[in-house]
Amino acid sequence: MAVKSNFSNDDFVSILSNYDLGDFEAAQPLTNGTVQTNFLLQTGSGKYVFRYYENRPLGSVLFESNLINYLTAKRYPCPAAFSNRDGEFVGLFAEKPYIIFEYVDGEHLETLSDDQKSQLIHHVAELHNITQTYEPSYQEHRWNYDVDLCRTLAQEAAAKQASRNARYKLAWFEAELSALDLPDTLPKGICHCDFHPSNVLFQNGVFKALLDFDDANYTFLSFDLASLMNPFVPGFDWNSWFHFRPDENVFDFTEAKSVAQAYMRHRPLTADEKTHLFDMFKLTVMFDCVWYFARGAAHDFFEKRKIDYLNQLGRSRFYHEIFD
Template identity: 55%
Template sequence: MKDILSHYTLGELLAFEPVTTGTVQTNYFLQTTQGRFVFRYYQNRSLESVLFEIELIRYLTRCNYPCPAVLQDRNGEHAGIYNEKPYTIFEFATGQHLEHPNEAQKRQLVQQVAELNTITRDYKPLHTPYRLNYNVETCWELAQEATQRINTAQAREKLAWLEHTLAGLHLPPSLPRGVCHCDFHFSNLLFTDGKFSALIDFDDANYTFLLLDLAALINPFQASFDWNTWPHFQEEENVFDFNETRAILQEYARHRPLSMDEKWHLFDVYKLSILFDCIWYFERWEGEDFYERRKIAYLDRLGRDQFYAQIFAD
């Protein structure tokens, strides 16, 4: 840490401690003679992927979006290499993580997501090709990799189902794209005195459909229907509850109105988000069935028209 800090003008190291929230990259709080900072060590990202994140954060801070700035060293570089892995140092953002935000705080989050999507619309960082960008092609490639890794009959059956489901998505070129955050876990949100103060951890951010961030906020399924309860439901049951989804969409539209194309194809983007969940949990199944397959089946039974009517019709 002392050697790394010697390349910066952030003062001398007084103390450092690991950040306990977050599970992918390694983060430390740094205390120096000039203040407090956050050191991030990327365990599984290339330098080019990190540079995408740096480009994005610098763009957002120039637009006055509430997120911690990434700091540069004495040579003007925003990323360094230690033991062949990249690292960055960020401003320390004050605030608290709220595991159970109230309704007003949830609305603040929706507003910030809408404003983020407005700022990043059509924004494509130079290092976008080095990021895991959420689209149909990436989903299919990741599914093939997972199937080869697991190498079981169940995995191959899951791959065939996923291929068929991806082929049924309708995602026209007219849908706006930009950079989405894609991870609104409470550990990535900071509140100060009950008010939203910062969005952190852009490790999963990528260039994709702007609707994907909105899809991450909504859950049209009943709270009782989840990854560990779905086998208890019959296939013909009604598992939907659109009340919260309608409220989120109304709040989002106050800050970024959706086009007709976006409203109509939210059905497809939401299904794409489910398919990416299927990738992250590719080894999860029960017999020939699994959670994401059941969710897609319920959505297909409901249909695009009824999905649209439930969340957008007056």
């Protein structure tokens, strides 16, 4: 992640003095990503990753540390967190929380082979199987992805922009959210919610670890599945959507159907999850709209065009393309 806070060698000596991880030798900033500050620490006993949470309250980080401890106890492939001599997994430095993680060797792949995609999907389904009965503590300190959160974040984004375009976009946004059908009875658990290549480690072509649970939260399990799916043709993207006509067929379900089938080999979907996967996929698009709320004119922009195409297709056709 990008380094936003500076640490001296003396700072790391002081921090490590309360851990049984060996004496500090060196620190190297890790610069991939944009949110939290990370350093690779070298001590007398090995390598560790120091993560400093720039924009997360203590409760949110405690949610993550407890989740990581639960997953590693279940032998899930993710870096373990280390406790200090007081038995605490989350420390504070300059009033911000940090965790020291296990260093896992491997490489980040920008492009995955079909086999590597299947491995990732397998471990996403495994995460869901493991956490379907997990009762998270500090849940209220996380953004738990659902319709209510999506609406709240959009309202905040529109208020921040305070423009006519933002008001029009919010009106469209709230109408589309109201049309989603996502029953509370859909299975819930922990979703990772960020499968960027920098968060997935492979070694010699084999899945090694899922990293960075900074966005993980308690939500509908099918949210992660929907976020892995892309039912659009490869050429339809944020920088090319305007080349397509509003009435053009932009769908190619080949990959999306393959992802769903691979996932269901490890966690079969309930009948309700299948029925409402259309709405779940639309919810992932709406969250993308939140993250890029300032992008595009309200009458026609990338996420709106996606939703318009999906509305033209309909829930029934989406279901049959994926599951028949």
